[in-house]
Amino acid sequence: METPSGKGAADENFPVGSFLLPRRLRPHVAKFYAFARAIDDIADNKALRADDKLRRLDAFEDAIYGRITGDPGLEKAYLVRASCVETGVPLDHCRDLIAAFKQDAVKLRYADWKDLMGYCYLSAAPVGRYLLDLHGETRDGWPASDALCNALQVLNHLQDCQDDYRNLDRVYLPLDWMADERETVEALDRASASPALRRVLDRCIHATDALLVTAKELPYRLKSRGLAMESAVIVRLALRLSELLKRGDPIAARVALSKLDFVSCGLRGAAAGWFH
Numbered sequence: 001m002e003t004p005s006g007k008g009a010a011d012e013n014f015p016v017g018s019f020l021l022p023r024r025l026r027p028h029v030a031k032f033y034a035f036a037r038a039i040d041d042i043a044d045n046k047a048l049r050a051d052d053k054l055r056r057l058d059a060f061e062d063a064i065y066g067r068i069t070g071d072p073g074l075e076k077a078y079l080v081r082a083s084c085v086e087t088g089v090p091l092d093h094c095r096d097l098i099a100a101f102k103q104d105a106v107k108l109r110y111a112d113w114k115d116l117m118g119y120c121y122l123s124a125a126p127v128g129r130y131l132l133d134l135h136g137e138t139r140d141g142w143p144a145s146d147a148l149c150n151a152l153q154v155l156n157h158l159q160d161c162q163d164d165y166r167n168l169d170r171v172y173l174p175l176d177w178m179a180d181e182r183e184t185v186e187a188l189d190r191a192s193a194s195p196a197l198r199r200v201l202d203r204c205i206h207a208t209d210a211l212l213v214t215a216k217e218l219p220y221r222l223k224s225r226g227l228a229m230e231s232a233v234i235v236r237l238a239l240r241l242s243e244l245l246k247r248g249d250p251i252a253a254r255v256a257l258s259k260l261d262f263v264s265c266g267l268r269g270a271a272a273g274w275f276h
Contacts, residue, residue, distance in 0.1 A: 001056045001073035002038050003045040020230040025134055028083045032130055035060075035080040036097055043101035046167060053105035061098045064091055089133045093126040100126075108169050109185075112176045113207055117150060119172075124153035131227065141221040148215035148235060151208045155241050158204060162188050162251050177203050192252040205245055212238055233269030240265055 021029060042048070042056050062068040063077035077094075084091050100123035110116040128145035157164065157172035164170040165188040178184065181196035193201060215235055219228040240261050248255035257265075 001042075001059050001071070002076070003041050003048065003056075004038070018230060018233075020233070021226045022135075022224070028087055028089075028134060029131070031076070031079045031083045032094075032127075035076045035094060036127070038076045039098055039101045043104040044168065050105045054102055057098050057102050057105070061095060064094050064098070087134055089130060093130040093133070096122045096126040104170070109171050109175055110173075112174045116154070116172060116174055120150040120153045121146065124149035132222075135222070135224040135227045137222055137224065137227070141218060144214055144216075144218035144221055145231075147211040147213075148218055148231065148238065151211040151215055151238055152234070154204060154208045154211075155238060155245065158201060158208075158245055159241075159250055159255055161201075165189065173200055173204060188251065190251060193249050197251070198249075201250070202246070205242055209242055212242065229269070233266050236265035236269040237261065 039057060039060055042053055042060075045053070048056075059068060059071070059074060060077045063071065063074040064081050066081070068074060069078075080094060081091065083089075084094070100119060103119060103122065107119075110119065125146040128149040129142060132139075132141050132145055154172070161171070161173065164172065165185060171185045171188065173185075175185075177200050178197075181199050183194065183196035183200060187194050187197040212235065215238070218235065219232040222228040222231065237257060241255075241257055244255050244257070
């Protein structure tokens, strides 16, 4: 069922199950990440037709809920199911991720910011909610966690907007904002951002910055010091990436965090989380 891309946690923009989290929980985070990576790779596989992607993702969902057993191609689904049963984390977070990647298989455009946020609530927010549930946190932290995860998703989309268009014909920029600027998605295939596309990108960054205002509250709403430290680091990395995208052109060249950014944001974020 799987179609591995070769990507792993080291390829992500933001830390996945770092040493800041309690040691006893890291194996569970690793299983959740492996599951998410597997279904994401299915959705992003250019060689598969949409109906084949949906069939494979349906099988993962059936495995999550115990409707299919014993299929070696669904091992990551079985492992995360067992992990959720052991820890008491609801399977809903896995289901929502599957729903997001089913959407990726068939939906290539987003009408407006609300439409895009609806996607992010399936593709990104479940990750933060999973981590909060795994750590025994209350749902009081969900709004700030959702804001952080959704902001990260948009920032990743902005980084990869040209590759997403060229390789998968996906555009995560709100079409109404493109229309406001009288620009078309074909602008993503140019050598650099046009002034009109630049205004659309800036509008997306501005909306993301508003999410990050709410996200900054997250470390202060958590009981787990390790999770507070991790979230504080991620908030700082997101803010830094937002700054870089404001100054850089993701159409002309990939805008990415540097090793120095990771070190600086890691140290400052971990310190802020420690004293939360």
